[in-house]
Amino acid sequence: MKNNFEDRLESFNNNVRPEGWRMDILSKGDSLVFRNGLRYLEDGEDFLLAICLNNGYYKRENIYRMIKFALNFSKRVQVFTTDGPAKHNHFALGESETKAARETRLDRNHLRNLCGGGLNE
Numbered sequence: 001m002k003n004n005f006e007d008r009l010e011s012f013n014n015n016v017r018p019e020g021w022r023m024d025i026l027s028k029g030d031s032l033v034f035r036n037g038l039r040y041l042e043d044g045e046d047f048l049l050a051i052c053l054n055n056g057y058y059k060r061e062n063i064y065r066m067i068k069f070a071l072n073f074s075k076r077v078q079v080f081t082t083d084g085p086a087k088h089n090h091f092a093l094g095e096s097e098t099k100a101a102r103e104t105r106l107d108r109n110h111l112r113n114l115c116g117g118g119l120n121e
Contacts, residue, residue, distance in 0.1 A: 004042070012072050047074035051115075053086035053107045060114055067118035079115050081108050 047070040051058050070077040083104055090100035 008072060012069060041073045044074050047071075047077045048080055049077065050080045050082070051111060052082045053104065053111060054089065058111065058114075060117070063111075063114045064118040067115065079112075081111055083108055 049066055049070055051063070051066075067077065067079075086107060087100050087104040090103050091097070095103065
């Protein structure tokens with residue numbers, strides 16, 4: 001017999017196109033981290049989405065799917081962006097501190113706008 005969490009997960013996956021962002025979780029994990037993660041999902045705890053700036057995976061569709069998944073399992077979703085490492089990537093490319101800060105801020109704002117759009121979908 002499935003529990004409420006497994007029913008919600010199956011329902012979520014059934015509504016995602018085959019090429020979409022699915023969450024396939026095997027409920028038989030034995031690590032403490034895995035068991036705690038499942039417990040937090042089952043309890044509807046806060047959900048933190050960590051999203052890297054300038055990572056090609058985080059396009060509009062994937063961000064929307066991730067937010068939709070998170071909202072299916074939590075009442076409170078927070079998005080964490082990796083501004084610091086992104087800024088250092090710009091330094092590594094030889095950009096000035098001013099330009100690196102500007103580019104990072106623009107990238108972060110773009111990502112925030114995408115996340116906000118995902119909440120309105």
